[in-house]
Amino acid sequence: MIASYFQWLNDTHGLNFSVFYDAFDRSRFLTGLWTTTYICVVSIIASMVLGLIGVWLAGGNSRLGRLVVRGYVQFFRNTPPLVQLSFFYFAVAGLLPTVSDGASGQSPLVSGTGWAIIAFSLFAGAFNVEIFRAGIEAVPSTTVEAAESLGYTRLQLYLHVVLPLAFRICLPALNNNLINLVKTTTLAYAIGVPELLYAASQIWSEMFNVREMMNVLLVTYVALVAVLVWIMGRWEKAMRIPGYST
Amino acid sequence: MASRHQLGEPVVVIEGVEKSFGSFPVLKDVSLTVRRGETVCIIGPSGSGKSTLLRCINGLVPISKGSIKVAGREVNDASLDKLSLRRDVGIVFQQYNLFPHKTALQNVMMAPIHVLKQDKAVVEERARRLLAKVGLSQKLLAYPGELSGGQQQRVAIARSLAMNPKVMLFDEVTAALDPETKKEVLVTIQDLAAEGMTCILVTHEMGFAREVADHVYFTDGGLIVEHGSPADVFGDPQEERTKGFLDKVL
Numbered sequence: 001m002i003a004s005y006f007q008w009l010n011d012t013h014g015l016n017f018s019v020f021y022d023a024f025d026r027s028r029f030l031t032g033l034w035t036t037t038y039i040c041v042v043s044i045i046a047s048m049v050l051g052l053i054g055v056w057l058a059g060g061n062s063r064l065g066r067l068v069v070r071g072y073v074q075f076f077r078n079t080p081p082l083v084q085l086s087f088f089y090f091a092v093a094g095l096l097p098t099v100s101d102g103a104s105g106q107s108p109l110v111s112g113t114g115w116a117i118i119a120f121s122l123f124a125g126a127f128n129v130e131i132f133r134a135g136i137e138a139v140p141s142t143t144v145e146a147a148e149s150l151g152y153t154r155l156q157l158y159l160h161v162v163l164p165l166a167f168r169i170c171l172p173a174l175n176n177n178l179i180n181l182v183k184t185t186t187l188a189y190a191i192g193v194p195e196l197l198y199a200a201s202q203i204w205s206e207m208f209n210v211r212e213m214m215n216v217l218l219v220t221y222v223a224l225v226a227v228l229v230w231i232m233g234r235w236e237k238a239m240r241i242p243g244y245s246t
Numbered sequence: 247m248a249s250r251h252q253l254g255e256p257v258v259v260i261e262g263v264e265k266s267f268g269s270f271p272v273l274k275d276v277s278l279t280v281r282r283g284e285t286v287c288i289i290g291p292s293g294s295g296k297s298t299l300l301r302c303i304n305g306l307v308p309i310s311k312g313s314i315k316v317a318g319r320e321v322n323d324a325s326l327d328k329l330s331l332r333r334d335v336g337i338v339f340q341q342y343n344l345f346p347h348k349t350a351l352q353n354v355m356m357a358p359i360h361v362l363k364q365d366k367a368v369v370e371e372r373a374r375r376l377l378a379k380v381g382l383s384q385k386l387l388a389y390p391g392e393l394s395g396g397q398q399q400r401v402a403i404a405r406s407l408a409m410n411p412k413v414m415l416f417d418e419v420t421a422a423l424d425p426e427t428k429k430e431v432l433v434t435i436q437d438l439a440a441e442g443m444t445c446i447l448v449t450h451e452m453g454f455a456r457e458v459a460d461h462v463y464f465t466d467g468g469l470i471v472e473h474g475s476p477a478d479v480f481g482d483p484q485e486e487r488t489k490g491f492l493d494k495v496l
Contacts, residue, residue: 146343146402149304150357150409151332160360164347243391244346 016209019216025203032199033220039116039185039195040224044178046121051128055136056158058129069129076126082187085119089191116188116195124181131177135170136162168239175232179225196220253460254282256315257413257444258303263312265298265468272298274468275312280413280446280461285439287455287476288448290465291491296448299465300415303446304335317412329361336406337415340422342398344390350377350401351386354408362409369408376404380434396427400434413444420451452495456480464488 006020018025054072057065076084093115098106110118139162147161167174189197196217204213258280265273272295280286288296301307302314305321305328314321317334344353354373358364377386380400390398399419406414416435420428432454439445439458449455455462456476463473464485472485480496483489 140343142339142341142343143345145306146339147345147357149306149332149335149337150405151329151361152357153329156360160356161345168347239347241347241391242389243393244389 015212016207017212017216018203018207018209019213025207028199028203029196029216032194032196035113035193035199036185036195036224039113039120039188039193040182040228042117043120043124043181043185044228046117047124047128047178047181048174050121050125051132052163054125054129055132058133059136060154072122073126073129076122077130081119081123081184082190084123085116085187085191088115088119112188112191112193115191116185116193120181120184120188123184124177127177128174131170131173132166134173135166135168138169139165164239168236168241171232171236171239175229178228178232182225182228183221253284256280257282257284257317258446259313259315260299260303261313261315263299263302263314264310265295265302265307266310272468273302273309276465276468276470277312278463278470278473280444282412282444283442284460285445285458286447286461286463287459288446288463288465289450289452289455289491290463290471294465295468296465297417300337300417300446300448303413303415304337305331306337333362333409334412335415336409336411336413337417338399338402338406338419340418342390342395342402342422344398344401344405346390349387349389350382350393350397353390353401354405357405358408373404373408376407377401379437380404381430394427395423396430399423399427399431403431403434403438407438413446414438416445416447416449418448418450420449450495452480452492464491466491 003021006017010016010018010021019029020026054069058069060066089112093108093110096109098108101107143161143165144157147157152161185195186197188195189201192198200213200217204210207213256279258278260276260278263273263276264271276295276299278286288299290296298307302309303316303321305326309322312322316331319326319331319334321331344350345356348356351370351373354376355366355369358369358372359366374383374386377383380403382397382400382404385393385397385401388397390401393401403414403419419435420431423431428451432451435445435447436454436458445458447455447459459476461473462476462479464471464479464483464487466487472479472483472488479488480492483492
């Protein structure tokens with residue numbers, strides 16, 4: 001039904017949405033969508049883990065730990081993500097050994113998709129460190145003092161008191177950063193990762209339907225971010241505390 | 247009202263304690279002893295170091311000089327296990343400082359489960375009993391934001407009691423409350439003192455101090471100016487500074 005409508009649209013009006021009626025293009029596009037989603041989900045989770053580890057070390061007693069986190073945040077916050085990605089893919093990847101692909105050839109240890117995930121996780125993670133730090137600093141010191149007086153260790157304090165409150169405070173800022181991360185994944189195009197933008201460009205260079213594919217691409221990203229916003233909104237709602245405002 | 251009950255061995259022994267914040271001395275040579283079952287009130291003008299002294303007792307604020315012993319344990323010792331100290335010392339703050347993301351019941355249960363690693367069912371039973379004791383059986387599932395100041399403060403008292411402390415510290419716990427809710431909290435503390443809990447109160451409630459205290463300390467400028475039974479300190483103060491203060495507040 002949908003396929004025949006778009007076929008008709010192409011035949012009579014010259015609007016070529018090939019992804020809706022051409023099985024090959026559709027499969028290429030869906031592969032791109034899946035790759036983008038995969039990079040997004042893994043990078044979002046990894047960047048949040050990095051943010052947590054970073055903020056734990058940044059507030060810790062180890063001078064070395066604090067220095068490492070500060071260096072990490074400065075480096076990844078102050079350089080363009082495209083340069084970071086290229087650095088990993090072209091500079092770092094060359095230093096790593098290759099592995100046998102089972103047949104006669106050798107394949108790289110980490111794929112392009114792998115490097116994209118690593119680069120984006122580190123990039124967004126640096127921002128997450130600062131976002132979590134802002135949330136933690138907004139937890140009243142009196143609440144922390146109360147937990148310390150009850151004998152809480154630093155880890156227990158973080159797990160049961162500070163982080164649950166800090167998360168609620170920094171969720172809007174975290175939302176922004178994660179949305180940015182989703183959009184930044186298009187940069188993986190530059191190292192040939194078959195994500196959405198790459199798939200779209202392959203299709204439009206063969207079908208000459210740049211205008212149509214651009215629209216499809218934009219709408220797809222709007223939908224992707226909408227899903228993320230919806231999930232984060234649900235999360236925020238689930239964490240709402242009766243009678244408490246931050 | 248003093249010595250309604252037999253006083254036991256010393257629980258808190260403070261000797262020659264000094265504390266400075268930067269170059270500003272907050273405590274200058276403070277000594278006092280609190281025995282088991284005793285209720286001690288510390289009164290005095292703002293900025294005289296009363297709250298700082300309480301925070302030194304549970305190690306929240308490190309002291310510059312002198313010695314504080316809690317149940318025989320030196321607080322100022324770097325190798326001290328803070329957990330075991332804080333298990334013995336409960337503290338209730340002026341601003342309640344409850345955990346806002348947990349219900350009243352959870353607030354009381356958290357520390358025994360997380361810190362003392364006690365069994366959840368046992369802790370819950372105790373938490374319910376303590377909340378009933380402070381008159382909040384109806385509010386077990388309410389969040390702090392849904393409770394009045396006086397109710398929050400009573401949850402805070404129950405939360406400290408759940409750790410089975412040897413001594414309870416009260417840091418101007420009624421200062422943020424209106425007269426009506428103040429009464430609920432004071433009655434709760436009075437009951438505790440009557441049951442033989444060792445209590446150290448920093449307070450501006452002179453009438454209450456006079457009623458519940460076994461011993462009253464008057465501090466000013468980081469020093470203990472005068473101390474004695476409530477009858478002596480309130481009825482027949484010896485120092486000019488004490489007289490001046492009491493004239494203004496009574």
